[in-house]
Amino acid sequence: MNVTLAGVTFQNPVTTASGTFGSGMEYSEYVDLSKLGAVTTKGVSSIPWPGNPTPRLAETYGGMLNAIGLQNPGVEVFIKRDIPFLRQYNTKTIVNVVGKTTQEYCEVVERLSDCDIDMLEINISCPNVKEGGIAFGQDPKCVESITSELKKRAKQPIIMKLSPNVTDIAEMARAAESGGADALSLINTLTGMKIDIHRRACLLANKTGGLSGPAIKPIAVRMVYLVAHAVSLPIIGMGGITCAEDALEFIMAGASMVAVGTANFINPSATMEVLEGIEAYMKQYHVEDIRELIGCVK
Numbered sequence: 001m002n003v004t005l006a007g008v009t010f011q012n013p014v015t016t017a018s019g020t021f022g023s024g025m026e027y028s029e030y031v032d033l034s035k036l037g038a039v040t041t042k043g044v045s046s047i048p049w050p051g052n053p054t055p056r057l058a059e060t061y062g063g064m065l066n067a068i069g070l071q072n073p074g075v076e077v078f079i080k081r082d083i084p085f086l087r088q089y090n091t092k093t094i095v096n097v098v099g100k101t102t103q104e105y106c107e108v109v110e111r112l113s114d115c116d117i118d119m120l121e122i123n124i125s126c127p128n129v130k131e132g133g134i135a136f137g138q139d140p141k142c143v144e145s146i147t148s149e150l151k152k153r154a155k156q157p158i159i160m161k162l163s164p165n166v167t168d169i170a171e172m173a174r175a176a177e178s179g180g181a182d183a184l185s186l187i188n189t190l191t192g193m194k195i196d197i198h199r200r201a202c203l204l205a206n207k208t209g210g211l212s213g214p215a216i217k218p219i220a221v222r223m224v225y226l227v228a229h230a231v232s233l234p235i236i237g238m239g240g241i242t243c244a245e246d247a248l249e250f251i252m253a254g255a256s257m258v259a260v261g262t263a264n265f266i267n268p269s270a271t272m273e274v275l276e277g278i279e280a281y282m283k284q285y286h287v288e289d290i291r292e293l294i295g296c297v298k
Contacts, residue, residue: 001279001290003037003256005234006157006182008118010037010092010257013290014247014275017212017238017261018042018096018121018161019068023082024089030268033089035275040259041082043098043123046107048074053205058194063213063240064262065192067206070098070126075111083115092118094159100129102146106153113155120156121236122146125163125188125210137163137188140175147179157182159236162227164216165191169223170230177231185236185259186227187220213262214240221249228254228295242270244277251278254295 001012015038021027024039033039051071058065072078078095086093095117099105109120124137124146136142143160150158160176162169164187173184189210194203202208220239228235237255241247242263250258263270278290287293 001282003290003294005159005236005256006119008092008157012037012275012278013251013257014271014278015040015094015236015257015259016264016271017259018123019066019070020261020264023078023086025082025085027264027268031272033086033091036091036271037257038092038094038118039086039089040094040121041078041086041096043070043072043096044075044078044108044112045070045072045098046075046104046111048072048077049098055203055205056209058203058209060192060194060211060213060215062215063211064265065194065204065209065211066189067204067209069206070123072098075108079111079115083117087116094119094121096121096123096161098123098126100126102149105146105150109150109153113153117156119159119183120150120154121159121161121185122150123161123188125161125165135163135165137161137172138166140171143172143175144179147176147181151180159183159185161188162186162223163188164219164223164239170226173227173231173233177233181233183234183236184227184231185238187216187223187239190216190219212240214242214246216240217246217249221253224250224255225253225297241274242267244274244281247274247278248281248293251290251293252295252297256294
């Protein structure tokens with residue numbers, strides 16, 4: 001079951017999707033974190049972010065919308081509180097990094113450079129305030145530039161988390177590869193909206209939010225497949241995984257690892273069920289090594 005990404009070996013291919021699992025504290029009574037391949041943390045910024053006004057969550061058919069706004073207490077609290085907690089467990093730690101300028105991303109990466117963590121996942125769906133608010137991940141030149149800047153500073157391998165809100169996801173993947181990315185994760189949420197017909201107003205205070213959950217899975221599988229054929233980087237696939245069958249679709253499309261996200265909200269044991277289901281599938285079909293399945297669909 002073990003897989004290796006950018007020189008880091010994980011005991012199995014199952015991790016958590018950033019923003020859906022905290023740093024594992026809330027879930028540790030339901031999930032033995034030591035059995036996960038990795039815990040991917042909620043986004044960490046250089047200073048505390050308050051997030052967006054409420055309401056900022058809405059259930060939708062087949063998923064949910066969120067406009068949390070990446071609320072977090074900042075990198076200093078994360079270093080003092082979350083890293084020591086995670087190091088109690090026999091699992092890898094992937095830290096999600098957020099920022100509103102390249103400098104903010106760099107500050108977090110540099111602050112984490114000597115910390116006991118395994119990889120950095122860079123959330124480039126954040127709005128680039130110096131470029132009029134367009135997300136970093138929607139401009140290939142910007143993707144390549146920020147990847148290159150972070151690679152100069154990072155001591156850990158970096159994973160660029162790609163936004164699906166683009167015309168050509170493969171172009172963004174190639175830009176990240178050109179910038180020196182060690183791995184990719186996809187997809188982040190799709191932009192959506194829900195209207196309260198009784199109030200005749202947007203349900204979310206932010207008006208729009210990120211759509212996640214089973215509704216987006218076919219889109220996510222397609223994008224992982226396209227990216228796997230466009231670049232040579234390892235991929236963490238995510239987007240609507242609720243069971244082992246979902247996870248195996250991503251793996252067969254080309255993902256080396258998978259991340260479980262929205263499913264954690266309705267089933268705190270989802271990661272364990274996905275992991276156990278993959279193991280059961282491998283036994284059923286006499287698959288000796290998970291790598292036999294990675295990208296097997298051509």
